[in-house]
Amino acid sequence: MxxxxxxxxxxxxxxxxxxxxxxxxxxxxxxxxxxxxxxxxxxxxxxxxxxxxxxxxxxxxxxxxxxxxxxxxxxxxxxxxxxxxxxxxxxxxxxxxxxxxxxxxxxxxxxxxxxxxxxxxxxxxxxxxxxxxxxxxxxxxxxxxxxxxxxxxxxxxxxxxxxxxxxxxxxxxxxxxxxxxxxxxxxxxxxxxxxxxxxxxxxxxxxxxxxxxxxxxxxSPNTLIRGLATYILEIDCADTEAVYHKLSADFGQPIWEDNHLSFRVIDNKVDFSQLQKSLGNAVNSLQWRKPNLNDVYLWTVCPPQTGAVV
Ligand SMILES: Nc1ncnc2c1ncn2[C@@H]1O[C@H](COP(=O)(O)OP(=O)(O)O)[C@@H](O)[C@H]1O
Ligand SMILES: [Mg+2]
Known part of the structure; x- marks a missing residue:
């Protein structure tokens, strides 16, 4: 050996x-x-x-x-x-x-x-x-x-x-x-x-x-993180179903916890302010941040349960 x-x-x-x-x-x-x-x-x-x-x-x-x-x-x-x-x-x-x-x-x-x-x-x-x-x-x-x-x-x-x-x-x-x-x-x-x-x-x-x-x-952590997403979009929703239906077509399955949705954003040209406007009253707050290893774990080791959220 x-x-x-x-x-x-x-x-x-x-x-x-x-x-x-x-x-x-x-x-x-x-x-x-x-x-x-x-x-x-x-x-x-x-x-x-x-x-x-x-x-x-x-x-x-x-x-x-x-x-x-x-x-x-x-x-x-x-x-x-x-x-x-x-x-x-x-x-x-x-x-x-x-x-x-x-x-x-x-x-x-x-x-x-x-x-x-x-x-x-x-x-x-x-x-x-x-x-x-x-x-x-x-x-x-x-x-x-x-x-x-x-x-x-x-x-x-x-x-x-x-x-x-x-x-x-x-x-x-x-x-x-x-x-x-x-x-x-x-x-x-x-x-x-x-x-x-x-x-x-x-x-x-x-x-x-x-x-x-x-x-x-x-x-390598960097490769895993970069491969996961460009941003993680975190949304506190007033109308969770509405936000889910509007965004999951573009951003895929979110992680759904009560009225909080997290989406993976791969595209780095998303205009988040515009996105927030388009969601109007369905959203209480919207933030985006760089992904980390916790996100890699949540999305790839324990991936969101398709269908479990609707
Ligand atoms: N001496 C043991 N006898 C029986 N089961 C054990 C023993 N040590 C660990 N296990 C079981 O093996 C699994 C892995 O445990 P462990 O290696 O301690 O996990 P971790 O360190 O990731 O928390 C667990 O399900 C644990 O209950
Ligand atoms: Mg241990």
């Missing part, structure tokens, strides 16, 4: 009894890429990461990390991957420094090397002044930063981040992304991310959607 692929899977499958959590996944992720696996709760994201990091065995298929098989080389793989899970692996009653030293010992890093690496990571994560604080005393964002630092102590080739920003507020989410970006730049790590905050995945080189264990359409 060529090892310029950081990750490769072939028919990777996990079944729990009759339930198929991950269904014949075929992935190739090049070294150094920032990859996003996106999907709703229960789609199979965590199970995929568990198989790729040898925490659970596939029931069918195989996967390779830097050319090593999860079936035959699990020990080698554990040395080349870093993991950051939703449930923290840290001890909250220990200080930042103690947690990182403890983890370094588990990784069997020689003490001198461990101290240097911990210093380096405390600097990247802006935690130099917090090193003697117990984790309970830190903010959620700072604790997550320590979690990531712990996950990369041994300079893994591939870093797995399972919903790393869940439960964090926006400034902390941004900070976490800055740290990840810095790690990627300075250490050339491949990053395998799962998230259901889809807008965060727009920095990925490539994203795939997963739904009920099956891989859906994937691509």
């Amino acid at each position: 060529a090892s310029n692929f950081a990750i490769r899977t072939n028919g990777l499958t996990k079944q729990y009894g009759q339930a198929v959590a991950v269904n014949k996944l075929d992935l190739t992720i090049k070294a150094g890429q920032f990859y996003g696996l996106l999907g709703p709760n229960g789609a199979g994201k965590t199970t995929t990461i568990h198989m790729l990091t040898t925490m659970t065995s596939p029931t069918q298929g195989d996967a390779w990390i830097a050319g090593q098989s999860v079936l035959t080389d699990p020990v080698a793989i554990r040395g080349t991957v870093g993991l950051v899970f939703q449930d923290s692996a840290l001890d909250r009653m220990m200080t930042v420094d103690e947690n990182l030293k403890f983890a370094a010992a588990l990784y069997k890093l020689p003490p001198k090397q461990a101290t240097a690496r911990i210093e380096e990571l405390l600097t990247i994560f802006g935690l130099e002044n917090k090193r003697h604080m117990k984790l309970v005393a830190l903010s959620g964002g700072q604790r997550r930063a320590v979690d990531i630092a712990r996950g990369v102590l041994h300079r893994p080739d591939v870093l797995f981040l399972d919903e790393p920003t869940i439960g964090l507020d926006l400034p902390n989410r941004r900070a976490i992304w800055r740290f990840v970006e810095q790690l990627r730049k300075e250490e050339g790590m491949t990053v395998f991310l799962t998230t259901h905050y889809l807008e965060e995945a727009e920095a990925c080189d490539w994203v795939d959607f997963i739904q009920k264990g099956k891989l859906q359409q994937g691509g």
